[in-house]
Amino acid sequence: AQSVTQPDIHITVSEGASLELRCNYSYGATPYLFWYVQSPGQGLQLLLKYFSGDTLVQGIKGFEAEFKRSQSSFNLRKPSVHWSDAAEYFCAVGPRSGTYKYIFGTGTRLKVLA
Protein backbone atom coordinates (compact mmCIF):
# COMPACT_ATOMS: atom_id res chain seq x y z
CA ALA A 1 0.00 0.00 0.00
CA GLN A 2 1.14 3.53 -0.68
CA SER A 3 2.01 5.46 2.44
CA VAL A 4 4.09 8.24 3.92
CA THR A 5 5.59 7.82 7.36
CA GLN A 6 6.82 10.59 9.61
CA PRO A 7 8.10 8.70 12.65
CA ASP A 8 8.50 11.71 14.92
CA ILE A 9 5.21 13.16 16.16
CA HIS A 10 6.89 15.90 18.22
CA ILE A 11 10.39 17.34 18.09
CA THR A 12 11.83 20.00 20.40
CA VAL A 13 15.03 21.85 19.56
CA SER A 14 16.75 24.93 20.92
CA GLU A 15 16.93 28.04 18.84
CA GLY A 16 20.10 27.98 16.76
CA ALA A 17 20.38 24.20 16.81
CA SER A 18 20.22 22.07 13.68
CA LEU A 19 17.08 20.22 12.69
CA GLU A 20 16.27 17.05 10.78
CA LEU A 21 12.73 15.82 10.22
CA ARG A 22 12.35 12.32 8.87
CA CYS A 23 10.09 11.14 6.08
CA ASN A 24 9.86 7.67 4.53
CA TYR A 25 7.51 6.66 1.76
CA SER A 26 6.21 3.45 0.32
CA TYR A 27 5.31 3.74 -3.34
CA GLY A 28 5.45 1.64 -6.49
CA ALA A 29 7.83 4.03 -8.22
CA THR A 30 9.61 7.17 -7.18
CA PRO A 31 6.87 9.72 -6.64
CA TYR A 32 7.06 13.46 -6.60
CA LEU A 33 8.00 14.51 -3.06
CA PHE A 34 6.98 17.58 -1.10
CA TRP A 35 7.42 19.19 2.29
CA TYR A 36 4.74 21.58 3.55
CA VAL A 37 4.63 23.70 6.69
CA GLN A 38 1.53 24.64 8.65
CA SER A 39 1.63 27.48 11.15
CA PRO A 40 -1.01 27.43 13.90
CA GLY A 41 -4.49 28.15 12.54
CA GLN A 42 -3.23 28.41 8.97
CA GLY A 43 -3.34 26.40 5.79
CA LEU A 44 -0.33 24.56 4.41
CA GLN A 45 2.50 26.28 2.57
CA LEU A 46 4.99 24.57 0.30
CA LEU A 47 8.58 24.50 1.59
CA LEU A 48 10.20 22.54 -1.22
CA LYS A 49 9.67 19.76 -3.73
CA TYR A 50 11.66 17.08 -5.53
CA PHE A 51 10.98 15.92 -9.06
CA SER A 52 14.23 14.52 -10.42
CA GLY A 53 17.91 15.30 -10.79
CA ASP A 54 19.93 16.68 -7.90
CA THR A 55 18.92 14.79 -4.80
CA LEU A 56 19.53 17.76 -2.52
CA VAL A 57 16.84 20.39 -2.98
CA GLN A 58 16.69 23.85 -1.52
CA GLY A 59 13.51 25.47 -0.31
CA ILE A 60 12.24 28.60 1.31
CA LYS A 61 13.16 29.83 4.80
CA GLY A 62 16.58 28.12 4.67
CA PHE A 63 15.24 24.56 4.52
CA GLU A 64 16.68 21.77 2.39
CA ALA A 65 15.79 18.14 1.86
CA GLU A 66 17.70 15.14 0.57
CA PHE A 67 16.14 12.39 -1.49
CA LYS A 68 17.64 8.93 -0.92
CA ARG A 69 16.18 6.38 -3.29
CA SER A 70 17.81 3.39 -1.58
CA GLN A 71 16.19 4.33 1.71
CA SER A 72 12.89 5.67 0.28
CA SER A 73 13.48 8.75 2.37
CA PHE A 74 13.13 12.48 1.93
CA ASN A 75 14.38 14.09 5.13
CA LEU A 76 14.04 17.80 5.79
CA ARG A 77 16.93 19.73 7.33
CA LYS A 78 17.81 23.19 8.55
CA PRO A 79 21.25 24.15 9.88
CA SER A 80 20.04 26.69 12.43
CA VAL A 81 16.47 26.84 13.67
CA HIS A 82 14.70 30.12 14.40
CA TRP A 83 11.85 30.55 16.88
CA SER A 84 9.54 31.36 13.97
CA ASP A 85 10.08 27.83 12.60
CA ALA A 86 7.80 26.41 15.29
CA ALA A 87 5.00 24.80 13.29
CA GLU A 88 3.78 21.47 12.00
CA TYR A 89 5.57 19.93 9.04
CA PHE A 90 4.07 17.53 6.54
CA CYS A 91 5.78 15.30 4.03
CA ALA A 92 3.70 14.36 0.98
CA VAL A 93 3.96 12.36 -2.23
CA GLY A 94 2.33 13.06 -5.55
CA PRO A 95 1.75 10.44 -8.23
CA ARG A 96 3.83 10.32 -11.40
CA SER A 97 1.00 8.64 -13.27
CA GLY A 98 -2.43 7.18 -12.81
CA THR A 99 -4.51 8.65 -10.03
CA TYR A 100 -4.22 12.24 -8.91
CA LYS A 101 -4.17 11.37 -5.24
CA TYR A 102 -1.59 13.04 -3.07
CA ILE A 103 -0.71 11.21 0.15
CA PHE A 104 0.33 13.09 3.27
CA GLY A 105 2.22 11.94 6.31
CA THR A 106 0.79 12.43 9.78
CA GLY A 107 2.98 15.43 10.47
CA THR A 108 5.75 16.42 12.88
CA ARG A 109 5.13 19.23 15.32
CA LEU A 110 8.25 21.31 15.96
CA LYS A 111 8.74 23.23 19.19
CA VAL A 112 11.60 25.71 19.45
CA LEU A 113 13.07 26.62 22.82
CA ALA A 114 14.41 30.14 23.25
Added chain:
Amino acid sequence: NAGVTQTPKFQVLKTGQSMTLQCAQDMNHEYMSWYRQDPGMGLRLIHYSVGAGITDQGEVPNGYNVSRSTTEDFPLRLLSAAPSQTSVYFCASSYRTSGSNEQYFGPGTRLTVT
Protein backbone atom coordinates in the same frame (compact mmCIF):
# COMPACT_ATOMS: atom_id res chain seq x y z
CA ASN B 1 -5.18 37.10 -6.56
CA ALA B 2 -7.13 35.92 -3.53
CA GLY B 3 -5.78 32.38 -4.02
CA VAL B 4 -7.93 29.69 -2.43
CA THR B 5 -10.76 30.93 -0.24
CA GLN B 6 -12.95 28.91 2.08
CA THR B 7 -16.14 29.81 3.90
CA PRO B 8 -17.11 29.63 6.66
CA LYS B 9 -14.06 29.66 8.95
CA PHE B 10 -15.95 28.05 11.81
CA GLN B 11 -19.19 26.09 11.95
CA VAL B 12 -21.11 24.19 14.60
CA LEU B 13 -23.73 21.69 13.46
CA LYS B 14 -26.10 19.38 15.23
CA THR B 15 -26.13 15.71 14.31
CA GLY B 16 -28.27 15.16 11.23
CA GLN B 17 -28.03 18.69 9.89
CA SER B 18 -26.71 19.35 6.42
CA MET B 19 -24.41 22.07 5.18
CA THR B 20 -22.08 23.05 2.37
CA LEU B 21 -18.48 24.13 2.80
CA GLN B 22 -17.53 26.56 0.10
CA CYS B 23 -14.22 26.62 -1.75
CA ALA B 24 -13.19 28.94 -4.57
CA GLN B 25 -9.94 29.66 -6.39
CA ASP B 26 -9.07 32.42 -8.82
CA MET B 27 -5.92 30.90 -10.32
CA ASN B 28 -7.65 28.95 -13.11
CA HIS B 29 -6.45 25.70 -11.57
CA GLU B 30 -7.70 22.46 -13.06
CA TYR B 31 -7.18 20.32 -10.00
CA MET B 32 -9.09 20.88 -6.75
CA SER B 33 -9.36 18.71 -3.69
CA TRP B 34 -10.81 18.47 -0.20
CA TYR B 35 -8.95 17.12 2.82
CA ARG B 36 -9.84 16.65 6.42
CA GLN B 37 -7.22 17.06 9.13
CA ASP B 38 -7.54 15.17 12.37
CA PRO B 39 -5.00 15.01 15.23
CA GLY B 40 -2.40 12.33 14.63
CA MET B 41 -3.79 11.44 11.21
CA GLY B 42 -2.40 14.15 8.98
CA LEU B 43 -4.43 15.15 5.95
CA ARG B 44 -6.74 12.63 4.36
CA LEU B 45 -8.19 13.12 0.90
CA ILE B 46 -11.99 13.21 0.76
CA HIS B 47 -12.77 14.02 -2.89
CA TYR B 48 -10.96 15.61 -5.76
CA SER B 49 -11.68 17.01 -9.19
CA VAL B 50 -9.50 17.21 -12.30
CA GLY B 51 -11.76 19.69 -14.08
CA ALA B 52 -15.28 21.03 -14.37
CA GLY B 53 -17.77 18.17 -14.39
CA ILE B 54 -15.22 15.57 -13.24
CA THR B 55 -14.92 14.39 -9.65
CA ASP B 56 -13.62 11.28 -7.93
CA GLN B 57 -13.38 9.80 -4.48
CA GLY B 58 -10.37 9.99 -2.23
CA GLU B 59 -9.47 8.00 0.85
CA VAL B 60 -12.42 8.97 3.08
CA PRO B 61 -15.42 9.92 0.88
CA ASN B 62 -18.29 8.47 2.92
CA GLY B 63 -20.75 11.09 4.16
CA TYR B 64 -19.56 13.75 1.73
CA ASN B 65 -20.67 14.86 -1.74
CA VAL B 66 -19.00 17.17 -4.20
CA SER B 67 -19.69 18.70 -7.57
CA ARG B 68 -17.66 20.91 -9.91
CA SER B 69 -19.83 22.97 -12.20
CA THR B 70 -17.20 25.66 -12.78
CA THR B 71 -13.42 25.77 -12.76
CA GLU B 72 -13.45 28.18 -9.83
CA ASP B 73 -15.73 26.48 -7.32
CA PHE B 74 -15.63 23.11 -5.57
CA PRO B 75 -18.18 22.90 -2.73
CA LEU B 76 -18.23 20.05 -0.22
CA ARG B 77 -21.62 18.91 1.05
CA LEU B 78 -22.35 17.11 4.27
CA LEU B 79 -25.79 15.56 3.83
CA SER B 80 -26.37 14.40 7.41
CA ALA B 81 -23.65 15.50 9.78
CA ALA B 82 -22.24 13.06 12.32
CA PRO B 83 -19.90 13.69 15.28
CA SER B 84 -17.22 11.70 13.43
CA GLN B 85 -17.12 14.52 10.88
CA THR B 86 -15.83 16.97 13.46
CA SER B 87 -12.57 18.06 11.89
CA VAL B 88 -10.69 20.83 10.12
CA TYR B 89 -11.38 20.85 6.41
CA PHE B 90 -8.95 22.16 3.82
CA CYS B 91 -9.54 22.85 0.18
CA ALA B 92 -6.56 22.85 -2.18
CA SER B 93 -5.94 23.47 -5.85
CA SER B 94 -3.11 23.04 -8.31
CA TYR B 95 -2.36 24.23 -11.79
CA ARG B 96 -2.40 20.96 -13.66
CA THR B 97 -3.52 17.43 -13.20
CA SER B 98 -0.06 16.15 -12.52
CA GLY B 99 1.39 14.93 -9.29
CA SER B 100 4.35 17.22 -9.86
CA ASN B 101 2.42 20.36 -9.12
CA GLU B 102 2.33 21.84 -5.66
CA GLN B 103 -1.05 22.36 -4.12
CA TYR B 104 -2.24 25.72 -2.83
CA PHE B 105 -4.27 25.45 0.34
CA GLY B 106 -7.11 27.52 1.71
CA PRO B 107 -7.15 28.67 5.35
CA GLY B 108 -9.45 25.86 6.46
CA THR B 109 -12.90 25.43 7.99
CA ARG B 110 -13.16 24.17 11.55
CA LEU B 111 -16.34 22.10 11.86
CA THR B 112 -17.81 20.80 15.09
CA VAL B 113 -20.74 18.38 15.06
CA THR B 114 -22.54 17.96 18.38
